[in-house]
Amino acid sequence: MELAPHPVIPQKKPVLVCILDGWGENPVTDQYNACHVAKSPTIDALAAKGPGYYRSVLAHGPAVGLPTDGDMGNSEVGHNALGAGKIIAQGASLVDIALETKSVYSGAGWAHVKPAFADNTLHVITLLSSGGVHSRYDQVLKLCQGAVADGCKKLRLHVLTDGRDVPDNSCHEYMRVLVEDLAKLEGCDAKVASGGGRMKVTMDRYEADWAMVERGWKAHVLGDAPHKFTDPIEALNKLKEGGDSDQYVEPFVITDADGKPVGTVEDDDAVVIANFRADRVVEISKAFEYPDFNSFDRVRYPKVRFAGLMQYDGDLKLPANYLVPPPLIERTSGEVLAANGLRTFACSETQKFGHVTFFWNGNRSGYFKEDLETYVEIPSDNVPFNQAPLMKAREICAAGKEALRSKKYDVVRVNFANPDMVGHTGDLAATIAACEECDACVKELLDVVDELGGMFLLTADHGNADDMVQRNKKNECLFEADGTTPLPLTSHTLAPVPVAIGGPALPANIKFRDDLPKAGLANVTATYINLMGYEAPAEMEPSLLAAF
Ligand SMILES: O=C(O)[C@H](O)COP(=O)(O)O
Numbered sequence: 001m002e003l004a005p006h007p008v009i010p011q012k013k014p015v016l017v018c019i020l021d022g023w024g025e026n027p028v029t030d031q032y033n034a035c036h037v038a039k040s041p042t043i044d045a046l047a048a049k050g051p052g053y054y055r056s057v058l059a060h061g062p063a064v065g066l067p068t069d070g071d072m073g074n075s076e077v078g079h080n081a082l083g084a085g086k087i088i089a090q091g092a093s094l095v096d097i098a099l100e101t102k103s104v105y106s107g108a109g110w111a112h113v114k115p116a117f118a119d120n121t122l123h124v125i126t127l128l129s130s131g132g133v134h135s136r137y138d139q140v141l142k143l144c145q146g147a148v149a150d151g152c153k154k155l156r157l158h159v160l161t162d163g164r165d166v167p168d169n170s171c172h173e174y175m176r177v178l179v180e181d182l183a184k185l186e187g188c189d190a191k192v193a194s195g196g197g198r199m200k201v202t203m204d205r206y207e208a209d210w211a212m213v214e215r216g217w218k219a220h221v222l223g224d225a226p227h228k229f230t231d232p233i234e235a236l237n238k239l240k241e242g243g244d245s246d247q248y249v250e251p252f253v254i255t256d257a258d259g260k261p262v263g264t265v266e267d268d269d270a271v272v273i274a275n276f277r278a279d280r281v282v283e284i285s286k287a288f289e290y291p292d293f294n295s296f297d298r299v300r301y302p303k304v305r306f307a308g309l310m311q312y313d314g315d316l317k318l319p320a321n322y323l324v325p326p327p328l329i330e331r332t333s334g335e336v337l338a339a340n341g342l343r344t345f346a347c348s349e350t351q352k353f354g355h356v357t358f359f360w361n362g363n364r365s366g367y368f369k370e371d372l373e374t375y376v377e378i379p380s381d382n383v384p385f386n387q388a389p390l391m392k393a394r395e396i397c398a399a400g401k402e403a404l405r406s407k408k409y410d411v412v413r414v415n416f417a418n419p420d421m422v423g424h425t426g427d428l429a430a431t432i433a434a435c436e437e438c439d440a441c442v443k444e445l446l447d448v449v450d451e452l453g454g455m456f457l458l459t460a461d462h463g464n465a466d467d468m469v470q471r472n473k474k475n476e477c478l479f480e481a482d483g484t485t486p487l488p489l490t491s492h493t494l495a496p497v498p499v500a501i502g503g504p505a506l507p508a509n510i511k512f513r514d515d516l517p518k519a520g521l522a523n524v525t526a527t528y529i530n531l532m533g534y535e536a537p538a539e540m541e542p543s544l545l546a547a548f
């Protein structure tokens with residue numbers, strides 16, 4: 001793992017790696033592209049330096065290990081690629097293969113849950129959409145069909161409505177299709193048992209709000225929720241009347257005509273989480289997996305056969321049982337730098353803290369070498385982010401400046417969450433404000449890089465803020481029924497992302513090469529290792545810098 005010195009770029013200059021989460025370089029530059037509309041003089045000035053110092057790279061589809069070019073990028077696959085410098089077949093792709101080859105039904109994880117099929121209940125907890133970021137409906141259905149084929153007599157679905165990776169209000173259609181597909185499962189009593197919006201129930205991440213997970217435990221396991229219905233389609237119709245987005249639907253439980261929940265979790269049942277992505281199912285997995293769990297009162301702890309679709313934390317071995325082995329991501333840049341005695345500082349706020357550490361390090365929690373690495377989490381507010389679009393950008397900026405000035409680190413890495421987290425609210429004005437805030441913070445950080453005589457690399461992990469409305473095939477904005485209100489887009493985009501380099505220590509003869517038009521996020525890794533004054537490991541995707 002020893003790194004050879006770069007022939008031209010000096011070592012031991014302070015290097016900043018700055019990720020603007022959700023900042024795409026979208027070719028559609030109309031009034032709904034918040035990155036384009038935002039006043040961003042600093043980033044505009046970087047772009048004006050031309051293709052030697054400012055370019056874009058792919059951040060979606062196969063370039064980041066996703067199944068097809070129709071798959072938008074996301075923070076998991078984006079930070080995996082940025083940190084590892086390799087194109088790794090990601091969760092969605094691995095599950096597709098396991099289902100196509102049917103290897104999923106002969107694995108140890110399946111064997112762990114199968115004993116519940118004959119006389120007990122198989123519970124499936126899943127994000128209900130085809131967003132392909134955390135889960136994908138066709139995969140969930142195949143798992144249910146496979147269980148029925150393997151003798152499952154009673155199946156209960158506990159679903160989280162999306163409206164974040166897919167258009168808002170699409171929950172109705174997803175629920176209609178699910179109910180229809182469950183009815184087709186011959187010889188199996190298959191029903192929806194509980195649910196709620198993904199930002200209200202169960203799918204918290206990085207321990208930002210355990211109360212979400214507690215609401216999910218109560219609805220999915222205990223059959224206890226503020227809203228009870230006998231019909232899941234009716235449940236969504238009623239709960240959406242209040243105007244809540246699919247992301248924030250109140251928790252609900254489905255009961256029989258006598259008001260008895262149709263699918264509480266009992267001893268000897270099986271519980272499978274059908275999300276392939278880790279961050280938003282780690283907490284609920286701990287609630288099922290750990291006897292000594294104390295992050296909220298579980299009221300009762302049924303002895304179940306618990307499995308994840310994947311293993312969500314390789315260091316914690318969480319969960320112990322899983323249906324499909326997760327991607328194996330080895331010799332990431334974090335590990336290589338630590339092995340060479342190089343010191344890393346990484347910082348973001350809660351909502352993106354695990355992105356810039358856990359995902360960056362190849363789905364590993366913790367340090368490679370604690371004496372060489374410092375990870376700082378700035379607690380995120382627990383508010384709708386369009387009401388506080390600056391989020392904690394200023395605090396992240398201050399921490400990055402302090403780390404640079406401390407001269408204790410060879411590379412300082414920060415992630416600004418707000419273009420993405422505010423972009424997911426669909427609020428255009430707030431997202432523009434978020435992007436402007438980011439630009440101001442970038443300016444402050446680059447001024448410190450100048451002051452210290454260092455170098456910087458600025459990039460993003462996927463698009464989001466670069467398109468805030470739903471569009472037709474001709475990229476024309478779609479409108480609500482009133483014909484004038486644009487239909488908001490809360491999801492990521494397929495846009496490439498910018499990569500900018502610079503700083504006083506960057507040798508004048510070091511520029512981007514012009515022969516990698518299809519470069520992706522995985523090419524950024526070798527690039528930042530070069531800026532630190534080293535040749536990158538040969539197994540990584542090639543650097544964006546012209547070779548010497
Ligand atoms: O989990 C989320 O917030 C979205 O589904 C994906 O967003 P991220 O990949 O930017 O975290």
Ligand SMILES: [Mn+2]
Pocket residue numbers: 021022074075076078420461462
């Ligand atoms: Mn992201």
Ligand SMILES: [Mn+2]
Pocket residue numbers: 022075420421424464492
């Ligand atoms: Mn996002």
